[in-house]
């Protein structure tokens with residue numbers, strides 16, 4: 294198979310973890326005889342430095358041409374007070390929108406060997422295995438009108454939470470299809486007791502559920518969901534929610550597994566006319582300026598994103614399972630970075646990447 298991949302290392306530890314992810318991808322391509330082409334482009338703070346734009350047109354062109362895009366992370370402290378248009382995060386929103394990846398999938402799984410690094414008691418977190426499906430290109434992060442206006446002595450800020458029926462339908466269908474290959478359960482999360490936007494969300498998800506009679510659907514309010522994720526994480530198989538709720542809940546989900554550095558994500562949209570699944574794959578974590586450049590970032594989130602890329606965009610299930618199996622084996626071996634609190638000396642980012650290749 295021909296695998297044409299665009300890599301966007303981004304900022305901070307993004308460059309370090311994607312280096313290891315690409316190493317694993319090359320290893321997989323070599324072992325299973327796939328022709329791999331890897332191109333690199335700019336996104337985020339590094340792109341602002343080099344071009345003045347967090348999402349340069351050249352990056353947009355290369356991403357549209359690639360089969361799949363593998364991203365590191367964006368964000369540099371020097372831009373913390375910059376206007377929205379000149380912030381690295383603008384690049385992130387830009388590429389998601391440009392690729393039309395409207396569903397963000399974040400698997401949250403408690404690996405038996407990592408139970409002790411979860412902040413929850415072992416008996417609560419044991420057996421947790423869910424995918425959080427977050428709507429990614431609508432809702433309050435994109436809605437207009439938005440902005441800050443001043444009138445006399447008063448200042449007013451406005452954001453708009455907006456969804457259409459079709460935006461909800463397509464992400465709901467994706468969630469129900471995923472549930473079909475798992476434990477056949479979708480929990481849809483909203484705030485329908487207060488927000489009209491959520492009332493539409495609940496109505497449309499309930500309608501879409503009728504197309505999938507073998508999947509059980511329940512609804513949960515977002516405040517209760519924040520609590521249930523900690524009290525009873527095994528309740529969830531597919532957790533489906535809108536953009537901002539998903540942003541917040543998926544970070545809560547992230548810590549259940551032990552370290553945010555371990556978590557992969559896949560952002561997917563419709564299929565291209567060729568049948569290929571459009572996909573943007575990235576670890577859940579940010580650019581971690583506090584540990585950048587020290588070869589101690591956990592690359593497993595980025596490497597897990599490679600497994601997702603192989604599975605979703607190329608339907609290479611054997612290869613994806615080999616990467617996932619290697620992650621599990623390396624976790625078990627204890628050759629892990631400092632964030633996972635190994636009993637011996639922590640491994641470096643590079644050593645973990647090499648150990649994954651060996652395990653494959």
Ligand code: NAD
Nearest residue numbers: 366367368369554577578579580581582583584590591632
């Ligand atoms: P962060 O995820 O970068 O870091 C949070 C904490 O987790 C830090 O202590 C960090 O050292 C640790 N951590 C994160 N990833 C790790 C890894 N792979 N291995 C070991 N430890 C890891 O979040 P933050 O500090 O809130 O944000 C830093 C910057 O990243 C900001 O500019 C933010 O906007 C940006 N950000 C980008 C993305 C993205 O690109 N998708 C996501 C979140 C935050």
